[in-house]
Amino acid sequence: xxxxxxxxxxxxxxxxxxxxxxxxxxxxxxxxSTEVAELMAAKLPKKGGIFIQMEDEIASMASIIGASWTGxxxxxxxSGPGFSLMMENIGFAVMTETPCVVVNVQRGGPSTGQPTMSxxxxxxxxxxxxxxxIAIIALSPATVQEMxxxxxxxxxxxxxxxxxxxxxADETVGHMREKILxxxxxxxxxxxxxxxxxxxxxxxxxxxxxxxPTFGTGQHVHVTGLTHDERGYPAATNPPLHAALVKxxxxxxxxxxxxxxxxxxxxxxxxxxxxxxxxxxRTVMQVMHDKKDKNVxxxxxxxxxxxxxxxxxxxxxxxxxxxxxxxLGQIAREIERHVTVPVVxxxxxxxxxxxxxxxxxxxxxxx
Amino acid sequence: xxxDEWFRTDRLPHIYCAGCGNGTIINCxxxxxxxxxxxxxxxxxxxxxxxxxxxxxxxLTDSLHTTHGRALAFATGVKMAKPAFNVVVFTGDGDLxxxxxxxxxxxxxxxxxxxxxxxxxxxxxMTGGQGSPTTPLKCxxxxxxxxxxxxxxxxxxxxxxxxxxxxARWTSYHVKELEKAVKVGLETxxxxxxxxxxxxxxxxxxxxxxxxxxxxxxxxxxxxxxKAKRDRLIDQGQPVPEDMFVVGEITxxxxxxxxxxx
Ligand SMILES: Cc1ncc(C[n+]2csc(CCOP(=O)(O)OP(=O)(O)O)c2C)c(N)n1
Ligand code: SF4
Ligand SMILES: [Mg+2]
Numbered sequence: 001x002x003x004x005x006x007x008x009x010x011x012x013x014x015x016x017x018x019x020x021x022x023x024x025x026x027x028x029x030x031x032x033s034t035e036v037a038e039l040m041a042a043k044l045p046k047k048g049g050i051f052i053q054m055e056d057e058i059a060s061m062a063s064i065i066g067a068s069w070t071g072x073x074x075x076x077x078x079s080g081p082g083f084s085l086m087m088e089n090i091g092f093a094v095m096t097e098t099p100c101v102v103v104n105v106q107r108g109g110p111s112t113g114q115p116t117m118s119x120x121x122x123x124x125x126x127x128x129x130x131x132x133x134i135a136i137i138a139l140s141p142a143t144v145q146e147m148x149x150x151x152x153x154x155x156x157x158x159x160x161x162x163x164x165x166x167x168x169a170d171e172t173v174g175h176m177r178e179k180i181l182x183x184x185x186x187x188x189x190x191x192x193x194x195x196x197x198x199x200x201x202x203x204x205x206x207x208x209x210x211x212x213p214t215f216g217t218g219q220h221v222h223v224t225g226l227t228h229d230e231r232g233y234p235a236a237t238n239p240p241l242h243a244a245l246v247k248x249x250x251x252x253x254x255x256x257x258x259x260x261x262x263x264x265x266x267x268x269x270x271x272x273x274x275x276x277x278x279x280x281x282r283t284v285m286q287v288m289h290d291k292k293d294k295n296v297x298x299x300x301x302x303x304x305x306x307x308x309x310x311x312x313x314x315x316x317x318x319x320x321x322x323x324x325x326x327x328l329g330q331i332a333r334e335i336e337r338h339v340t341v342p343v344v345x346x347x348x349x350x351x352x353x354x355x356x357x358x359x360x361x362x363x364x365x366x367x
Numbered sequence: 368x369x370x371d372e373w374f375r376t377d378r379l380p381h382i383y384c385a386g387c388g389n390g391t392i393i394n395c396x397x398x399x400x401x402x403x404x405x406x407x408x409x410x411x412x413x414x415x416x417x418x419x420x421x422x423x424x425x426x427l428t429d430s431l432h433t434t435h436g437r438a439l440a441f442a443t444g445v446k447m448a449k450p451a452f453n454v455v456v457f458t459g460d461g462d463l464x465x466x467x468x469x470x471x472x473x474x475x476x477x478x479x480x481x482x483x484x485x486x487x488x489x490x491x492x493m494t495g496g497q498g499s500p501t502t503p504l505k506c507x508x509x510x511x512x513x514x515x516x517x518x519x520x521x522x523x524x525x526x527x528x529x530x531x532x533x534x535a536r537w538t539s540y541h542v543k544e545l546e547k548a549v550k551v552g553l554e555t556x557x558x559x560x561x562x563x564x565x566x567x568x569x570x571x572x573x574x575x576x577x578x579x580x581x582x583x584x585x586x587x588x589x590x591x592x593x594k595a596k597r598d599r600l601i602d603q604g605q606p607v608p609e610d611m612f613v614v615g616e617i618t619x620x621x622x623x624x625x626x627x628x629x
Contacts, residue, residue: 023448024444024447024448026443026444050447050448052443052444052447054440054443054473055440055469055470055473056469058437058440059437059440059443059469059470059473060440062433062434062437062440062441062443062444063440063441063443063444063447064444065433065441065444066413066431066440066441066442066443066444066445066446066448067444067445067447067448068444069429069431069445070445070448070449070452071449072448072449074444074448088434089433089434089437092433092434215411215429215445215449215452216408216409216411216429216449216451216452217408218407218408219429220375220407220408220427220428220429220430221429221430222375222423222424222429222430222432223429223430223431223432224424224432225432225433225434226432231377233378233424234424234432
């Protein structure tokens with residue numbers, strides 16, 4: 001069963017988190033994400049959960065990792081400046097394989113930039129921003145419905161893959177209001193149970209993911225951001241061990257890219273193909289609707305990281321990939337790695353969506 | 368149970384230098400923990416980064432060895448999400464008062480129910496002896512080669528002003544007093560802060576005329592001024608010796624606290 005609501009994107013995100021069983025939110029106010037925190041502050045205590053406003057985003061990230069080890073589904077929400085502060089502890093979550101969800105409602109950067117305007121400038125930061133070789137999962141919603149659904153999915157991915165998962169929204173989708181169908185209940189995929197007796201970070205399954213030894217279950221697990229062995233003990237000067245650990249942390253995500261791929265394909269025979277995620281999806285949809293041209297294709301991506309490169313190959317006749325983004329071409333550069341035909345970035349800075357006319361004009365340009 | 372049972376014996380030998388005072392502090396803390404009758408599975412040790420912060424790695428409970436300065440923010444997440452846990456934090460002067468200073472004052476303000484033991488060696492031990500926010504004036508370190516020119520923090524005054532329910536200071540000489548103070552800290556709901564002045568022969572003693580470990584411990588003993596005695600001197604209008612530091616129970620009160628056991 002579903003019910004119909006008329007919600008803001010950020011409301012849908014918070015409601016999605018609550019539906020997914022999030023019981024801990026640690027955050028720090030920042031436009032344009034604050035509504036997520038405010039809604040969690042209002043609703044979590046009534047459901048027996050914890051909302052805590054931390055002293056900064058470094059602490060917010062730390063608090064959700066601490067909460068996660070007690071078994072809680074834990075989350076924070078922020079935007080660019082706060083996201084930058086979270087980077088070190090994001091790396092800690094990757095290294096310690098701590099499930100958690102981070103919402104970034106992107107605004108214009110660099111620095112304080114454009115607090116109330118839309119952007120997608122953090123798409124590479126989310127992938128590579130924390131030091132060392134890491135792999136993470138990032139989902140980008142284009143509708144209020146997806147703010148809800150992808151938040152639920154973020155929690156499931158976080159638990160399943162034991163990794164921080166990012167909802168990379170933008171101000172457009174975060175603050176937009178539209179119709180949403182809210183389900184009575186949502187699918188919840190929990191953490192892989194820990195088999196007592198095993199060393200806590202020993203991996204026996206082909207998915208490279210160890211079971212989760214929740215604090216308080218008598219496992220006496222040591223969790224450290226240092227390079228550690230299967231027991232969780234520091235082993236920071238052992239070169240093969242370090243190499244194997246980092247490789248596993250990256251492979252467990254990269255190997256699952258097909259499983260996690262989430263995209264729609266329109267007009268696979270087309271020669272000109274738009275690729276978009278987040279806010280710009282909406283403008284592309286308008287152009288597709290206006291043109292009704294079988295020769296214009298569209299790849300709409302929801303799981304941006306790991307990047308679903310196979311989806312690009314489904315456009316067998318593609319002569320050009322056109323990539324509207326609210327940045328200077330961050331994902332366009334990723335697409336370039338995977339195709340041999342030209343990739344045309346359509347950057348838009350300033351905080352507003354591309355207009356349909358701007359995208360239509362690119363279609364008319366000679367290749 | 369004896370407190371030996373709280374150690375991860377499979378992690379020995381430990382990384383501490385010969386003569387390091389940190390082991391003494393860990394012993395006193397675990398002796399107090401053992402007296403509480405706590406179950407290991409209900410107890411979580413948390414720390415940041417530094418020699419002091421390596422302590423949880425040697426203790427046989429769930430343990431979270433986090434990022435530099437952030438232990439209290441991680442511990443806040445653990446304790447708020449699961450108030451039934453006993454949370455004990457080991458930290459150093461750099462970890463707590465430099466990079467982690469903001470988390471420290473906010474954890475005190477929230478008066479969140481945990482016990483924090485700070486091994487204050489007045490230096491950055493792990494990185495080889497740079498000055499810290501508690502390095503005394505004129506002391507030598509690798510980044511204060513002409514003598515420290517910055518006045519230090521008084522961590523206990525800071526914790527008191529920021530709102531901690533229990534605040535005490537002892538040294539690695541005062542093992543019985545320290546054990547007792549940690550126990551009171553563990554028993555007190557809200558934020559308990561125990562600062563322990565501790566010798567670091569490698570990074571502090573060597574540069575600051577403590578040629579022998581015993582010289583430094585002797586200094587800690589002879590320069591400790593009991594709080595009661597200090598208060599008496601003030602009452603009598605007499606001067607308080609400037610080269611001494613106050614030891615004892617500095618604050619004990621019952622402010623509203625967070626994350627207290629159900
Ligand atoms: C963000 C960050 N900055 C710097 C360091 C390097 N670092 C490691 S330990 C340390 C100082 C530790 O001093 P203290 O907390 O007093 O602990 P001690 O080793 O003296 O016990 C520093 C600066 C780090 N690990 N992380
Ligand atoms: S450097 Fe100092 S604090 Fe660190 S282990 Fe050695 S003596 Fe102890
Ligand atoms: Mg120190």
